[in-house]
Amino acid sequence: MKQTPLNARHRALGARMVEFGGWDMPVQYAGIIAEHKATREGAGLFDISHMARFWVTGPDSERFIQLIDTFDISKTAIGQSDYGIMCYEDGGIVDDIFTYHLGPDEWMVVANAGNAEKDWAWLNQHTAGYDVVLTDRSQELAMIALQGPKAESLLAGLTDADVVNLAFHGITKATVDGATGYISRTGYTGEDGFELFLPASEIERIWDRLLEAGATPIGLGARDSLRFEPGLALYGHEIDRDINPYEAKLGWVVKLDKGPFIGSEALQDIKAHGAARTLIGLEMTGRGIARQGYPVVALDGSELGVVTTGMPSPSLGKNLAYALVKAGSVKVGAEVDVLIRDKPVRASVVKMPFYKARYKK
Numbered sequence: 001m002k003q004t005p006l007n008a009r010h011r012a013l014g015a016r017m018v019e020f021g022g023w024d025m026p027v028q029y030a031g032i033i034a035e036h037k038a039t040r041e042g043a044g045l046f047d048i049s050h051m052a053r054f055w056v057t058g059p060d061s062e063r064f065i066q067l068i069d070t071f072d073i074s075k076t077a078i079g080q081s082d083y084g085i086m087c088y089e090d091g092g093i094v095d096d097i098f099t100y101h102l103g104p105d106e107w108m109v110v111a112n113a114g115n116a117e118k119d120w121a122w123l124n125q126h127t128a129g130y131d132v133v134l135t136d137r138s139q140e141l142a143m144i145a146l147q148g149p150k151a152e153s154l155l156a157g158l159t160d161a162d163v164v165n166l167a168f169h170g171i172t173k174a175t176v177d178g179a180t181g182y183i184s185r186t187g188y189t190g191e192d193g194f195e196l197f198l199p200a201s202e203i204e205r206i207w208d209r210l211l212e213a214g215a216t217p218i219g220l221g222a223r224d225s226l227r228f229e230p231g232l233a234l235y236g237h238e239i240d241r242d243i244n245p246y247e248a249k250l251g252w253v254v255k256l257d258k259g260p261f262i263g264s265e266a267l268q269d270i271k272a273h274g275a276a277r278t279l280i281g282l283e284m285t286g287r288g289i290a291r292q293g294y295p296v297v298a299l300d301g302s303e304l305g306v307v308t309t310g311m312p313s314p315s316l317g318k319n320l321a322y323a324l325v326k327a328g329s330v331k332v333g334a335e336v337d338v339l340i341r342d343k344p345v346r347a348s349v350v351k352m353p354f355y356k357a358r359y360k361k
Contacts, residue, residue, distance in 0.1 A: 004049035005142050005200040009207055013217055020220055021114030023050040028219040035222035036314040039148045039189055045207070045215035046145040046223055052116035053141055053197065054123065056107040058132040065099055065107055068126060068262055070245060072255040076101045081169045081184060084253050086122065087263030091244040091270055095119050095235060098186060100171045108182075108197075110143075112235050126262070141181060142203035146215060147193030147226075149358070154213050155194055159183065163194065168361045177209045178202070188223065190230030190357040222314075229315055231281075231322070231353030237292060237308045238279060238322060246275040247324065249352070275327055277305060281352040282321040282338065284310075286345035290321035295339040296347075304329050304336060313354060320354050321347070 001024040010017065015026035026047065028035060038044055056065060065073050071084030078101050086094035095115045100108040111119040116138065123134055146155055155163050161174035161183050171184035181198035198206055211217065218226075224234070231249075233239045239248050244267065246254070256268055284290060290310030298304055305325030313320045321338070330336060330349050337344035 002050070004047055005203050006047045006049065006144075006207055009204055010047065010217075015217070015219060018220070021050060021112070023113055025050060026217070026219040028221045029217050032219070032221035032225060033314045035216065035218045036225050038216040039191060039218055039222065039226055040315060041149065043146055043148040043150040043154045043193075043215045044189070044218040044222070044226075045210050046147065046218050047207075048145050048195070049142045049200070049203070050113035051138075051143055052109075052111040052113065052119060052136070053138045053143060054109045054111065054120065055135040055137055056109060056123075056132055057105055057135070058130075059105055060130040060132050061105045061107050064127065064130040064132045065109070066258065066261060067130070068123065069097065069099060070254045070261065070263070070267070071099070072258040073099055073101070074258065078103055079170055079172060080167070081171055081186060085239075085245050085250060086119070087245070087267065088241070089263055089266060091263050091266035092241045093235070093239045093243055093245065093248075094122055096233060096239055096250075100182075100184060102171065102182070115235060140200060141197050142200040143195060143197055144203065144207065144210075145187055145189075145193060145195045146210060147187045147189040147191050149192065150214070151191070151193040152360070154210070154215060155183070158209060158213060168359055177206055179206055185360070188232055189226040190232065190355055191226075192358060192360040225311060225314055228309055228311060228320075228322075229313055229353065229355035230357040234309065238324075243277075243324065244270055244275065246270050247277045247279065249279045277324050278327045279308070279352070280323050280325055280330060281350045281354060282307075282310070282323055282336070282347040283350045284319035284321070284338070284345065284347045285335075286347065288338070288340045288345040289319050290323075290338045290340070290345075290347065296323045296325055297337050297339060297344065298329070299335060299337060307338060315355055320350075322352070
């Protein structure tokens with residue numbers, strides 16, 4: 001398995017390690033619930049160096065990203081970033097990405113760890129006719145996230161950047177405890193916070209300094225529950241090869257009026273005729289936890305869809321789930337059954353998201 005530059009630190013902290021997307025990663029330290037609450041109430045520190053960091057440079061860099069991204073990044077100013085999706089020609093999702101505008105003709109694309117090789121090949125496959133240079137800097141630059149209501153004050157004491165006034169989705173060059181790289185006000189927890197892109201050779205020292213300053217190390221388990229509550233999509237769950245953005249309630253990042261891009265014709269047709277499926281929220285009222293892949297059925301037993309993610313919510317104290325079901329088949333307030341080991345367990349359709357994100361905007 002691949003290892004991030006912080007692998008030894010995780011083991012020294014007693015983390016339970018698991019395989020994730022081909023990487024040896026910490027799933028938990030003190031425990032998922034404790035780490036979840038530490039992030040919601042304080043400052044959680046995440047190793048996310050397993051994610052991909054691709055640079056796109058050259059005169060056609062913006063035009064190239066417009067081709068592969070559903071979002072209209074022509075409006076993304078230098079020092080800003082935006083969330084978008086890469087789609088196949090039929091509208092299925094290659095991956096969801098963040099694009100950071102670093103300078104004239106310079107962009108960084110951050111993609112999911114498990115999709116890194118596929119995404120890199122996809123980008124390179126579409127460079128013909130574009131004056132761009134693609135560079136994979138995933139090994140050179142480590143990536144960590146500091147998330148939670150105390151993240152800003154904690155980080156402010158360790159950097160020369162004005163993180164207090166850094167805009168939501170903003171990114172700036174910065175020095176953190178002597179290491180030079182970038183700080184962005186982005187994250188994957190539903191809390192205010194930052195992602196740091198710093199030299200891999202210096203990341204162990206920065207990690208230690210952030211822990212000394214009061215941050216709590218957080219594993220993949222709590223990262224999943226933290227993103228789940230505010231409804232942030234995860235590839236292989238709410239988004240995938242056979243799921244399109246409209247089904248995943250991500251139509252807001254599909255900008256059909258910006259001009260042609262990969263998948264735009266199919267997405268135009270889907271929008272015009274309506275998506276076949278839609279994502280819904282479920283609260284389990286019967287005893288049981290809905291897990292990914294469990295069937296969702298109507299009370300008469302007819303098939304509706306399937307659970308994409310389900311777990312107990314540490315913040316809300318309820319067993320919750322997202323499910324992809326036939327469009328128009330159920331409304332908020334309706335009752336359905338989730339088949340848990342072939343046994344129907346009652347659930348109610350509830351509003352999404354379950355948790356209101358607390359970003360600083």
